[in-house]
Amino acid sequence: MIGAIADDFTGATDVAVALRRRGLRTLLYFGLPPQGAQPPEHDAVVIALKTRTVHKADAVARSLRALRWLRAHGAAEQVYFKYCSTFDSTPEGNIGPVLDALADALEAPIVPMTPSSPEHGRTQYNGYLFVGDVLLGESHMRHHPLTPMTDSYLPRLLEAQSAYRSGVVTLPHVRGQAVERRLAELREQGVRYAFVDALAEEDLMTAGRALVRAPLVAGAAGLAGGLAAARAGAAGQEETAAPEPSGPAAVLAGSCSSRTLEQVQVMIEAGRPAHRLDALTEQDADSLARRALAWYDALDARDGAPLIYSSLEPAKLRRVQQALGAERSAALLESAIGRIARGLVERGVTRLVTAGGETSGAVVSALGVPGGVIGAEAARGVPWIFVPSGPALLLKSGNFGDPDLLLEATR
Ligand SMILES: Nc1ncnc2c1ncn2[C@@H]1O[C@H](COP(=O)(O)OP(=O)(O)OP(=O)(O)O)[C@@H](O)[C@H]1O
Numbered sequence: 441m442i443g444a445i446a447d448d449f450t451g452a453t454d455v456a457v458a459l460r461r462r463g464l465r466t467l468l469y470f471g472l473p474p475q476g477a478q479p480p481e482h483d484a485v486v487i488a489l490k491t492r493t494v495h496k497a498d499a500v501a502r503s504l505r506a507l508r509w510l511r512a513h514g515a516a517e518q519v520y521f522k523y524c525s526t527f528d529s530t531p532e533g534n535i536g537p538v539l540d541a542l543a544d545a546l547e548a549p550i551v552p553m554t555p556s557s558p559e560h561g562r563t564q565y566n567g568y569l570f571v572g573d574v575l576l577g578e579s580h581m582r583h584h585p586l587t588p589m590t591d592s593y594l595p596r597l598l599e600a601q602s603a604y605r606s607g608v609v610t611l612p613h614v615r616g617q618a619v620e621r622r623l624a625e626l627r628e629q630g631v632r633y634a635f636v637d638a639l640a641e642e643d644l645m646t647a648g649r650a651l652v653r654a655p656l657v658a659g660a661a662g663l664a665g666g667l668a669a670a671r672a673g674a675a676g677q678e679e680t681a682a683p684e685p686s687g688p689a690a691v692l693a694g695s696c697s698s699r700t701l702e703q704v705q706v707m708i709e710a711g712r713p714a715h716r717l718d719a720l721t722e723q724d725a726d727s728l729a730r731r732a733l734a735w736y737d738a739l740d741a742r743d744g745a746p747l748i749y750s751s752l753e754p755a756k757l758r759r760v761q762q763a764l765g766a767e768r769s770a771a772l773l774e775s776a777i778g779r780i781a782r783g784l785v786e787r788g789v790t791r792l793v794t795a796g797g798e799t800s801g802a803v804v805s806a807l808g809v810p811g812g813v814i815g816a817e818a819a820r821g822v823p824w825i826f827v828p829s830g831p832a833l834l835l836k837s838g839n840f841g842d843p844d845l846l847l848e849a850t851r
């Protein structure tokens with residue numbers, strides 16, 4: 441049984457659908473599962489945490505609690521720590537501190553990992569992470585509001601956050617079926633974290649087959665898919681038909697990633713009602729939320745599903761952050777968006793689309809949703825989540841989906 445711990449909510453849905461696609465019956469929990477939960481039959485459990493940008497001691501404590509739950513429920517035969525395919529982390533962590541704690545707790549001698557996710561244009565070569573055809577540190581990720589990424593060499597990024605050394609399993613090792621041999625070599629050299637090069641899905645499948653017995657593996661959803669395929673049978677199983685939701689829809693966008701900015705623009709250009717949350721003019725979450733909900737109440741349903749967003753392009757974002765501080769402005773907007781989500785659900789919204797991992801975490805927490813069942817994918821890695829009571833949720837990673845995803849998902 442695979443037990444996955446994800447450091448944000450969109451990442452959790454991404455890894456849950458990667459496991460499910462390969463035929464593993466996968467449960468998704470937002471936060472620690474409720475006491476006394478009687479889970480249905482399953483092959484994998486994903487616990488979504490919001491630990492990417494919290495204080496590192498808090499991130500470690502929450503991740504260890506999730507590990508204890510997985511162990512107590514027989515779901516820790518192999519643990520997968522899901523971090524972002526763009527290695528989103530602050531200089532303090534939290535990928536390193538969380539991995540150190542999980543690796544120690546599981547007594548994992550070496551932890552193989554890769555953020556490579558070729559289907560989303562993330563690839564790892566010689567330990568360097570590429571986003572499309574540029575290095576991570578030269579990609580749009582250098583402008584991220586909370587986790588700007590300016591370096592691209594993964595071992596250096598992780599060593600700066602961790603007590604242990606990092607190394608690389610290069611592409612010739614992967615393609616020469618020598619992953620296990622290379623891991624043994626790295627172990628002898630005192631390396632604990634091994635970044636596995638992968639340029640294509642097939643590399644992740646090869647790595648997955650070589651790593652099925654590793655107690656702790658980490659990375660983006662791609663390698664989890666490789667492990668799931670190795671468990672489910674060589675080519676994996678075809679996914680079963682998944683349900684699609686219906687009813688009144690709304691989009692809440694807090695991601696400032698370049699793809700979300702395009703998706704927001706497409707919605708606006710299509711004539712959808714759009715309301716921007718302006719942290720500079722209103723610095724109180726309750727007032728921001730009340731104003732947005734009053735705007736929503738005045739809408740004509742015939743205009744289509746609305747968009748409420750705080751997403752800003754880098755130069756404007758910098759101005760807000762300089763005026764209010766990055767953490768404070770993010771917390772203000774996340775709190776406002778959480779309140780707005782509650783208000784929209786009270787007003788009958790049954791399909792809620794959120795853009796951004798932190799933003800999605802804020803919405804799910806505000807709605808008090810314990811977890812859900814994975815439905816159809818609106819885009820690769822972006823499935824609808826059906827929750828026990830409440831709206832169907834589409835938690836979209838900042839950079840995922842075609843430019844018309846937000847528009848099309850809310851038709
Ligand atoms: N106008 C703004 N000013 C300051 N901060 C903002 C603004 N709009 C959004 N933010 C903050 O930026 C952060 C964006 O992070 P979020 O995780 O939601 O998106 P993302 O990183 O693009 O998505 P993902 O993690 O899925 O890749 C949030 O904390 C959000 O509140």
Ligand SMILES: O=C(O)[C@@H](O)C(=O)CO
Binds near residue numbers: 451661797
């Ligand atoms: O890996 C990714 O890019 C996403 O699943 C993610 O973590 C978004 O926050």
